[in-house]
Amino acid sequence: MAESLTTHLVLARKWRPERFSELVGQEHVTRTLSEALKRGRIAHAFLFTGIRGVGKTTAARILARCLNCEKGPTAEPCGQCAACVEIRGGRSLDVSEIDGATYRKIEDARAIIENLSYRPARDRFKIYIIDEAHQLTDSAFNALLKTLEEPPPHVKFILATTEPQKMPETILSRLQRYDFRRIPYATILERLKDLARREGLEADETALRLLAREAGGSMRDAERMLETAMATASASGKVTEAEVASSLGVASRTTVLKLADAILEKNAAGALAHVRELKSRGANLESLGRDLLETFRNLAVAKLPASDADSPLDDIPDHEVSELKRLAAGASSRDIMRLFRLMADSQEQILRSPYPDLLLEMAVVRMASLAAVIDADELLRAIGSDKTAVPPTSGTPPAPSGGGSS
Known part of the structure; x- marks a missing residue:
């Protein structure tokens, strides 16, 4: 008897956005593209740039549906027509998704160029989505140069990349560029x-x-x-x-705050014990260093007067903000800033060293062993207050007595 298999889709594929309105965190891009579609001002070649996982390929597929939907070009694809269904499923004959890391040679670019003269099989446009476009060779870019500048009216190009600086300027100048931001x-x-x-x-x-x-x-x-x-x-x-x-191999927020507390309390042994315990549990020490650095930043912010401006503490739960303010109250701003600088310098070394555990251990011991900083003015005032008052004198001191004159 045949065994029935259930195909599992990961969350990123199962709940992938279907419309621009569902693509969160990139409203500056989706708003511009939507207006261009409404006004019929559609470029022939696009470049989507940004770090991994911010929606570049998803936006490219949504744009392809907007262009080829039976009701389109439209900013709101129906999602029901054959074009929308097939593009969503990656089965459309008129929308080709190309991996720039695999099909990167001049022969692959020539194959694309040879197919441009053919009309779309059914839809309005023949669309090429080239992912990781920066990995194309220089010869492949040169072959596509004229095509990207003046493609046939039925062809659209959408290039996506995480490293636009690696692409030739001659190519970038022919593309309408959209920069995708890190999602808040x-x-x-x-x-x-x-x-x-x-x-x-x-x-x-x-x-x-x-x-x-x-x-x-x-x-x-x-x-x-x-x-x-x-x-x-x-x-x-x-x-x-x-x-x-x-x-994930990271430390919880509670644990990081306990480590910061031990450092501020000058408890070097306790701080070292926290780091060694996290290490024994398999925590990522580079991540722990970054978290500790961020905590000192938050402590410095907690010392500032309340303001209506955006603050890094706005995204932190109230109970954690209260704990940060409690810790910050017992330390001076100068001490917190000094700890931040020391941790920043240590983090740079940790990221480069083959012995990150030893560096992080000694970093927390050093920070917990620092003496408090005294302001120069405060030191002078303290010295001045300890001086014994000297009564003022007038005139010149008497001359020492000696033998009589003749």
């Missing part, structure tokens, strides 16, 4: 909460906050880590901060 922490957190709700997943908010922070602005990384957290959830099916920290 708060936006990633809201997306993770939404995905957890859709999947029926019970997750602590602290766990989702840790995932959003570790994503580093990449929505795909955040969704991948949430997928891992779901697979390693406890028997109760609930995702907790401790489990997420363990699966």
Whole structure:
């Protein structure tokens, strides 16, 4: 009997945005593209740039649907016509997705050029989406140069890359460029909460906050880590901060704050014990150094007067902000800034060293052993207050007595 198999789709594919309105964190791009589609001012070649996982390829597929939808070109593809369904499934004959890392030679570029003269099989445009376009060879770029400048009216190019600086200026000048930004922490957190709700997943908010922070602005990384957290959830099916920290090999926020507290309290032995415990649990020490550096930054911000301007503390839970303010109250701004500089210098060495554990251990011991900084003016005032007052004198001192004159 044939065994039935269930195909599992990861979250990034299962809940991939279908419209520009669903692509979060890149409103500056989606708004411009939507207006261009509404006004019929559609370029012939686009360049989408940005770090990994911020929606470049997803935006390219949405744009392809907008261009080839039966109701299009439109900023709101129907999602029901044959073109929309096939492009979403990667089966469209008129939309070709090319991996620039694999098909990077001049022969591959010539194959594209030879096919340009043929009309689309069914849809309005023949669209080429070239991912990781910076990996094309110089000869391949040269072959595409004239084509990207003046393609046939039925052809559109969408190039995506994480490293536009590696592409020739002659190519960049022929493309309409859109820069995709790192997705804000708060936006990633809201997306993770939404995905957890859709999947029926019970997750602590602290766990989702840790995932959003570790994503580093990449929505795909955040969704991948949430997928891992779901697979390693406890028997109760609930995702907790401790489990997420363990699966990612990072320290929880509570642990990092305890380490910072030990340093501020000049408890070198306690600080060292925290680092060694995290190391024994398999924590990523480079990540721990970054987290500690960020904590000192937050402590410095916590010392500042309240302001209506955006603050790094706005994205932090209230209970964590309260703990940061408590820790900051017991230290001077100069001491916190000095700890930040020392940790920043140590982090640079940790990232380059084959012995990051030893460097981090000695860094926290050194920071916890520092004497407090005294301001020069305060020191002078303290010295001045200890001086004994000297009474004023008038006139010249009497001359020493000696023998009489003759």
